[in-house]
Amino acid sequence: MGEFDSIRPYADHEVPAVLARLLSDDTFLGTLTHFRFPRLAGPFGWLLKPLIAHRLRSQLADIASVDALQARIEPYVDHSIEQATDGVTYSGLEQLKAGTPYLFLANHRDIVMDPAFVNYAVFHAGLPTPRIAIGDNLLQRPFVSDLMRLNKSFIVHRNISGRREKLAAFQLLSGYINHSIREEGQSIWIAQAEGRAKDGDDRTDSAILKMFHMSRKDEPFAEALAALNLVPVSISYEYDPCDQAKARELQIRATSGSYEKAQGEDDTSIALGITGYKGRVHVHFGTPVREGFEDAKQLATLMDQHILSGYRLFPVHYLAYAQWDSRDAELDVPTAEQLFPAAELEKARTEWQRRLAACPAEQRPWLIGQYAMPVRNQYRVKTGRPL
Numbered sequence: 474m475g476e477f478d479s480i481r482p483y484a485d486h487e488v489p490a491v492l493a494r495l496l497s498d499d500t501f502l503g504t505l506t507h508f509r510f511p512r513l514a515g516p517f518g519w520l521l522k523p524l525i526a527h528r529l530r531s532q533l534a535d536i537a538s539v540d541a542l543q544a545r546i547e548p549y550v551d552h553s554i555e556q557a558t559d560g561v562t563y564s565g566l567e568q569l570k571a572g573t574p575y576l577f578l579a580n581h582r583d584i585v586m587d588p589a590f591v592n593y594a595v596f597h598a599g600l601p602t603p604r605i606a607i608g609d610n611l612l613q614r615p616f617v618s619d620l621m622r623l624n625k626s627f628i629v630h631r632n633i634s635g636r637r638e639k640l641a642a643f644q645l646l647s648g649y650i651n652h653s654i655r656e657e658g659q660s661i662w663i664a665q666a667e668g669r670a671k672d673g674d675d676r677t678d679s680a681i682l683k684m685f686h687m688s689r690k691d692e693p694f695a696e697a698l699a700a701l702n703l704v705p706v707s708i709s710y711e712y713d714p715c716d717q718a719k720a721r722e723l724q725i726r727a728t729s730g731s732y733e734k735a736q737g738e739d740d741t742s743i744a745l746g747i748t749g750y751k752g753r754v755h756v757h758f759g760t761p762v763r764e765g766f767e768d769a770k771q772l773a774t775l776m777d778q779h780i781l782s783g784y785r786l787f788p789v790h791y792l793a794y795a796q797w798d799s800r801d802a803e804l805d806v807p808t809a810e811q812l813f814p815a816a817e818l819e820k821a822r823t824e825w826q827r828r829l830a831a832c833p834a835e836q837r838p839w840l841i842g843q844y845a846m847p848v849r850n851q852y853r854v855k856t857g858r859p860l
Contacts (some may be wrong), residue, residue, distance in 0.1 A: 482604055483619075485538040491619050492533055492542075496526050501616035508744070539625060543592075543602060547811040554593060558751045563594040565758030565783070567741045569704070574654045574661075575761065576685070577603055578788040579706035580675035580780050581664035583715070584611065584739070587708050594756050595660075603660035604653055608667070611739055631667065647687035647711060654701050662706075663776070665730055665776065671719040672839070673846035676786070676860070677776040679769040686769075693768050705759035706775050707783030712824065713843065714749020717832055720840040726837075752824070757783035776801045781850045787815045788821035793844035800845070804852045 483491055495501050495786055502522040507514040509722060510521055536542050541601075554561060569575065583588055588605040605626045612618040612628065622628075627649060630642040653659040666678040682698065690696040713719070718741075726732045759779040766772040791809035809818055832840045853860055 477645070477652065480630070480645065480649060481537065481622075482625045482627050483622045485540075488539060488542060488623065489537060491623055492535075492536065495616055495619055496529055496533075498616045498619075500614060501620075502526055502617075532676065538625065542623060543596070543625075547596060549590065550593065550764070553591075553747060557714075557748055558754045561590060561593060561754045563758070564757040565702050565760075566594060566598045566600075567768050568760055569595075569598075569600060569758060571600060572658075572733070573702060576650070576654060576659045576701040577604070577660065577662045577663065577702045577706050577758075578665050578677070578681075578703050578776060578780075579708055579814055580784070581666065581669050582710060582713060583669065583707060584743050584774040586746050586751075586775060587664065590708055590754060591662055591706060592760070594708075601660065603662040606640065606661065606663040611743075619699075643684050644687050647684050650685060651688050651697075651701070665780065669719075671723055671843070675777070675780055675847070675850065677773040677780070679773040682769040682772050683858070694769065695764075698766075698772060699763040703762045703772075703776070705762060705779035707755075707757040707759070707780050707785070709755045709757070709785040709847075711752025711787040711789060712750060712828070714745045714751060716828065716843055717836075718798075719843060720832055720836040723839040723842075724836045752789075753787065755785035757785065759783050777852050781847070781854045781860075784847050784851055786848055788818050789825050790844050790848050792822060793841045794848040796841050797845035797849075798838065799842065799849075800848050801853070803858075804849065804856065806848060806852050 499522070502525060504516070505519050505525055506521045509525070510517075513521060533542075533545070536545060548741060551624060551723060557804050577591060579587060579591065581701060588603075592602045592605075597599055605621075605624070606629050607626045608629050608631045610631050612621065618628075629646060633639050633642055650661050650663075653661055663681070666676060666681065670676070685701060686692075686694050692700075722732050757780075762772070762775060762779065766775050788809050791806070791812065800806075809821070813821070828840065829837060850860060
């Protein structure tokens with residue numbers, strides 16, 4: 474057994490066996506049937522599942538590598554993106570060099586679509602897609618783990634309580650990330666903090682940066698991190714399909730002090746994040762960060778500056794900021810009317826009012842805050858003020 478076998482993605486030689494296992498998994502086939510035929514899955518699931526399995530076997534019969542699998546499913550990913558967005562744009566890719574592996578550190582808003590949009594950008598730019606960090610809390614069912622590991626995902630163990638066990642898990646994760654980039658020449662995608670920024674406040678957790686260094690303690694922090702070719706990535710959604718659910722959770726946490734997820738809540742978030750309307754999406758790849766820091770705290774501040782500066786603000790963000798009770802009086806933030814054409818602004822105002830009307834009154838402050846926070850953060854960075 475290899476050192477990283479418990480967390481690594483599947484290798485090419487494992488792909489046929491994993492695909493065969495998936496296509497014999499009744500739970501997986503049932504999930505596909507419900508997704509594809511929501512009205513017919515109940516009464517006719519017994520008939521539809523074997524038909525779907527047969528069709529998938531014929532479509533995937535010649536797949537013998539991860540790259541071949543990604544190339545085969547790419548048209549379906551593109552179709553899903555086209556159906557759920559008003560277009561995806563990206564910038565900064567010209568700074569990335571073919572043959573150079575990178576550590577993409579991104580803000581985190583959506584469980585599946587954040588890395589999917591990064592993959593979308595680099596794939597269409599003709600660059601290899603990165604390996605993707607995913608928390609084991611999302612891999613409760615075996616078929617989900619198989620699917621993710623087929624798509625270059627590696628496992629971040631979060632459901633660990635003991636201090637010694639946590640340390641060992643972080644050491645293994647650090648070793649795998651460094652091995653992928655420095656030995657195998659494979660890029661990595663990982664979120665800047667554990668969990669989504671449900672309140673829109675994108676901040677880099679210095680503990681994650683320290684984790685990158687754990688397996689390279691014999692090297693100075695700055696030297697070890699520079700070798701990873703750290704690239705700040707800003708993922709901007711015009712509209713978040715999960716914004717109402719996030720507002721509800723934030724309101725409950727604020728009033729009761731805690732929030733307990735319902736059974737299947739993560740699955741619902743994943744499905745809504747994939748299929749829900751997002752408006753326009755922009756992905757910005759910043760300049761690789763290799764200097765200007767000595768420790769994790771300095772690097773976290775630097776990454777925040779890059780990520781927040783690269784975030785694209787849409788009209789809805791300015792509309793929300795104008796309504797936000799926590800506006801920063803010292804910031805000179807222009808109004809939406811000063812920045813956007815009338816037609817674009819009117820469309821945004823209509824959609825924003827619809828979202829506000831659908832949100833219970835007691836939860837609206839948290840809905841507004843999600844969209845307003847990126848405005849405050851970006852303008853603080855622009856003026857050199859602390860976050």
